[in-house]
Amino acid sequence: xxxxxxxxxxxxxxxxxxxxxxxxxxxxxxxxxxxxxxxxxxxxxxxxxxxxxxxxxxxxxxxxxxxxxxxxxxxxxxxxxxxxxxxxxxxxxxxxxxxxxxxxxxxxxxxxxxxxxxxxxxxxxxxxxxxxxxxxxxxxxxxxxxxxxxxxxxxxxxxxxxxxxxxxxxxxxxxxxxxxxxxxxxxxxxxxxxxxxxxxxxxxxxxxxxxxxxxxxxxxxxxxxxxxxxxxxxxxxxxxxxxxxxxxxxxxxxxxxxxxxxxxxxxxxxxxxxxxxxxxxxxxxxxxxx
Amino acid sequence: xxxxxxxxxxxxxxxxxxxxxxxxxxxxxxxxxxxxxxxxxxxxxxxxxxxxxxxxxxxxxxxxxxxxxxxxxxxxxxxxxxxxxxxxxxxxxxxxxxxxxxxxxxxxxxxxxxxxxxxxxxxxxxxxxxxxxxxxxxxxxxxxxxxxxxxxxxxxxxxxxxxxxxxxxxxxxxxxxxxxxxxxxxxxxxxxxxxxxxxxxxxxxxxxxxxxxxxxxxxxxxxxxxxxxxxxxxxxxxxxxxxxxxxxxxxxxxxxxxxxxxxxxxxxxxxxxxxxxxxxxxxxxxxxxxxxxxxxxxxxxxxxxxxxxxxxxxxxxxxxxxxxxxxxxxxxxxxxxxxxxxxxxxxxxxxxxxxxxxxxxxxxxxxxxxxxxxxxxxxxxxxxxxxxxx
Numbered sequence: 152x153x154x155x156x157x158x159x160x161x162x163x164x165x166x167x168x169x170x171x172x173x174x175x176x177x178x179x180x181x182x183x184x185x186x187x188x189x190x191x192x193x194x195x196x197x198x199x200x201x202x203x204x205x206x207x208x209x210x211x212x213x214x215x216x217x218x219x220x221x222x223x224x225x226x227x228x229x230x231x232x233x234x235x236x237x238x239x240x241x242x243x244x245x246x247x248x249x250x251x252x253x254x255x256x257x258x259x260x261x262x263x264x265x266x267x268x269x270x271x272x273x274x275x276x277x278x279x280x281x282x283x284x285x286x287x288x289x290x291x292x293x294x295x296x297x298x299x300x301x302x303x304x305x306x307x308x309x310x311x312x313x314x315x316x317x318x319x320x321x322x323x324x325x326x327x328x329x330x331x332x333x334x335x336x337x338x339x340x341x342x343x344x345x346x347x348x349x350x351x352x353x354x355x356x357x358x359x360x361x362x363x364x365x366x367x368x369x370x371x372x373x374x375x376x377x378x379x380x381x382x383x384x385x386x387x388x389x390x391x392x393x394x395x396x397x398x399x400x401x402x403x404x405x406x407x408x409x410x411x412x413x414x415x416x417x418x419x420x421x422x423x424x425x426x427x428x429x430x431x432x433x434x435x436x437x438x439x440x441x
Numbered sequence: 442x443x444x445x446x447x448x449x450x451x452x453x454x455x456x457x458x459x460x461x462x463x464x465x466x467x468x469x470x471x472x473x474x475x476x477x478x479x480x481x482x483x484x485x486x487x488x489x490x491x492x493x494x495x496x497x498x499x500x501x502x503x504x505x506x507x508x509x510x511x512x513x514x515x516x517x518x519x520x521x522x523x524x525x526x527x528x529x530x531x532x533x534x535x536x537x538x539x540x541x542x543x544x545x546x547x548x549x550x551x552x553x554x555x556x557x558x559x560x561x562x563x564x565x566x567x568x569x570x571x572x573x574x575x576x577x578x579x580x581x582x583x584x585x586x587x588x589x590x591x592x593x594x595x596x597x598x599x600x601x602x603x604x605x606x607x608x609x610x611x612x613x614x615x616x617x618x619x620x621x622x623x624x625x626x627x628x629x630x631x632x633x634x635x636x637x638x639x640x641x642x643x644x645x646x647x648x649x650x651x652x653x654x655x656x657x658x659x660x661x662x663x664x665x666x667x668x669x670x671x672x673x674x675x676x677x678x679x680x681x682x683x684x685x686x687x688x689x690x691x692x693x694x695x696x697x698x699x700x701x702x703x704x705x706x707x708x709x710x711x712x713x714x715x716x717x718x719x720x721x722x723x724x725x726x727x728x729x730x731x732x733x734x735x736x737x738x739x740x741x742x743x744x745x746x747x748x749x750x751x752x753x754x755x756x757x758x759x760x761x762x763x764x765x766x767x768x769x770x771x772x773x774x775x776x777x778x779x780x781x782x783x784x785x786x787x788x789x790x791x792x793x794x795x796x797x798x799x800x801x802x803x804x805x806x807x808x809x810x811x812x813x814x815x816x817x818x819x820x821x822x823x824x825x826x827x828x829x830x831x
Contacts, residue, residue, distance in 0.1 A: 154662075161661065280688075405658075406659060
């Protein structure tokens with residue numbers, strides 16, 4: 152029973168970060184209709200930015216993580232303005248190809264700047280675990296989980312309650328109508344992409360100190376983000392949140408009770424089942440809504 | 442008319458001269474052209490740290506060969522390709538080196554899965570492959586006549602340390618956590634057999650993906666097993682994560698890493714106190730060069746590495762690059778020409794003492810390196826007492 156609880160705990164914490172990745176992508180993929188293959192690279196960017204601020208400049212941990220998120224938002228905005236905006240109105244496949252190009256460009260730039268050797272990021276949390284009964288959990292993981300959920304909550308509020316959020320939802324429901332209503336759709340596109348990329352960078356900056364940082368770390372993260380988005384339903388915020396948690400728990404239990412070597416394949420097996428029985432995603436509806 | 446004849450005669454002479462000039466230098470310039478040696482290593486991807494160490498070791502080897510006048514009067518030039526920690530890329534790299542760069546020999550490809558993928562390519566084209574790091578036994582058991590290896594297969598590692606495992610460390614019950622590649626699976630098999638031989642027992646056997654960063658699921662299972670040791674086979678990045686996460690989960694088992702990719706200094710940096718008391722199988726002792734068979738060479742290599750400002754932790758892997766380059770250089774000298782078949786036949790006659798120890802290939806193309814073990818104590822590398830007597 153203890154083992155099961157430990158596996159569940161591990162899975163939920165991991166799932167929180169998957170949820171963060173998934174929400175960023177569901178905004179971009181589900182709402183903007185951009186197949187963002189570079190999403191994993193913003194995750195890596197967040198991690199390397201955190202490495203730069205924390206390991207190289209020695210900045211305060213929390214400031215450094217925040218700075219890394221800001222870096223993700225800014226580069227996301229630049230990417231949208233100069234790469235995606237000229238492509239507005241183009242075929243979804245064209246945009247997908249361009250984003251693959253961005254993926255390759257970003258990863259190789261990182262390889263050029265930082266080299267391929269994995270780096271570690273210092274953090275102020277104790278390496279000794281907190282022990283609650285039979286469960287062991289590391290304080291930095293709790294921190295990451297809490298921050299992830301705060302970000303998810305804040306994003307949800309931003310999209311549902313603010314005027315900007317309303318403008319975003321309106322733009323993606325019907326561009327022409329929103330433009331007629333006076334919404335600056337160019338600005339909305341930039342903000343949405345920057346927002347989604349910022350969330351990915353946050354996941355990277357939070358996970359970087361727990362794991363290791365190297366240029367290809369985003370590849371697996373991107374694939375899992377896509378699993379989460381497809382399972383939760385494109386554009387579905389709640390779906391991405393629950394999808395992320397489900398993936399984390401499924402991976403943890405699968406690795407614990409079925410086979411640890413193929414843990415990362417569980418996400419993809421789940422996608423296959425979901426697409427077979429509920430193609431719109433577990434929480435998705437037939438149409439895309441914000 | 443006479444004028445024209447003279448001109449046409451001059452023209453003919455000029456033409457003849459041009460022909461000789463074009464054909465001639467072909468024979469003359471080749472003698473000054475460098476001998477290219479292909480190197481395939483993972484320079485990016487999850488195991489990039491190790492690949493870069495080996496590549497830099499190879500560069501030192503090549504520079505030293507060239508300082509002594511090169512091979513057959515020609516300089517050695519390394520053509521280094523990145524296999525991106527991916528077996529598919531290893532195939533592409535091998536094809537490119539053989540077909541486009543026309544290298545007469547290749548060193549590579551670090552990971553067993555990558556090397557196994559490249560082996561059919563070198564067999565197809567008939568180019569010798571000198572394996573410097575890979576541990577899977579399959580590499581020398583497939584009967585591929587073009588493959589030679591200076592690193593020990595896991596079986597040799599396990600057999601070489603059987604006495605240490607059974608009598609000095611007394612490992613009777615152990616779990617095993619290995620990377621899910623030919624290397625990791627091979628190590629589980631090899632060490633498992635040796636354990637069984639002296640009456641030891643394997644308990645929880647778990648695998649992890651080469652790119653995995655979260656090993657909590659596997660470690661939770663290991664925590665519940667009754668064994669008091671964990672053997673780990675993967676590269677330094679993942680070992681660091683495993684040590685940290687094992688400590689986070691409150692696991693108190695003793696740890697032994699195999700395969701020689703532990704780069705213990707990097708582990709101390711990455712894992713800190715979590716690395717305390719862990720044992721590591723290594724194939725080179727940069728901290729104790731005096732303990733190596735050719736102590737002077739070992740010291741010189743360590744000094745050169747430090748002089749180049751390269752990370753000290755890389756010395757546990759980079760020596761392989763050096764030994765591989767020198768082995769090929771000696772083979773080319775024996776062969777008398779930089780031609781693949783001649784080099785292959787010459788490799789069978791090579792015998793010298795490299796950084797690790799004596800290098801001589803048996804009928805399967807396998808050389809028999811020495812195996813060592815160190816322990817991390819109080820943030821420093823120490824040579825355990827049972828190692829000192831040998």
